[in-house]
Amino acid sequence: MASLTSKIEALEEENSTLKKKLIEFMHEVNTLKESTKTLTDNLRAERQLTLEKDEQLLAAKEKLKTIAARFVEAFQQTDEYNTLLFSWYFKGFELLRRYLVKHPTGVDLQNLDLEVVDQEMVIDEAAQSSAPEDDVAEKASADDAAVDPQT
Numbered sequence: 420m421a422s423l424t425s426k427i428e429a430l431e432e433e434n435s436t437l438k439k440k441l442i443e444f445m446h447e448v449n450t451l452k453e454s455t456k457t458l459t460d461n462l463r464a465e466r467q468l469t470l471e472k473d474e475q476l477l478a479a480k481e482k483l484k485t486i487a488a489r490f491v492e493a494f495q496q497t498d499e500y501n502t503l504l505f506s507w508y509f510k511g512f513e514l515l516r517r518y519l520v521k522h523p524t525g526v527d528l529q530n531l532d533l534e535v536v537d538q539e540m541v542i543d544e545a546a547q548s549s550a551p552e553d554d555v556a557e558k559a560s561a562d563d564a565a566v567d568p569q570t
Contacts, residue, residue, distance in 0.1 A: 514536075514540055517540070517543070518540070521539075521543075
């Protein structure tokens with residue numbers, strides 16, 4: 420009977436220890452649940468903040484597009500823009516004139532391969548930049564004479 424009593428006491432003590440551990444683990448589980456809830460709430464708040472910032476960025480992007488369009492329109496109304504356009508048109512006509520001087524017959528403007536023309540112009544410009552200035556002036560006057568034979 421004494422051995423049974425000591426076994427019962429040992430089992431009661433083990434039971435008490437297990438109950439204490441269970442209580443500790445339950446407390447730890449509750450603490451972890453609270454931490455998880457806090458982290459989840461923080462994550463939701465961060466997501467909401469991110470969505471709001473994304474919306475603000477999109478609104479700012481649209482405003483920038485509008486502002487950029489206004490500035491482009493305002494620039495297009497200036498004399499500087501008109502001067503720039505004129506210089507581009509003039510350069511284009513000058514390049515066309517040079518090309519037609521170089522190829523006086525047989526140029527089909529509708530089927531003209533502009534890449535070939537660009538390559539040819541780059542080669543011509545490189546040749547002109549490497550030539551002395553006197554040769555360039557003579558070539559320009561020869562080109563003009565070829566276009567307008569009356570001068």
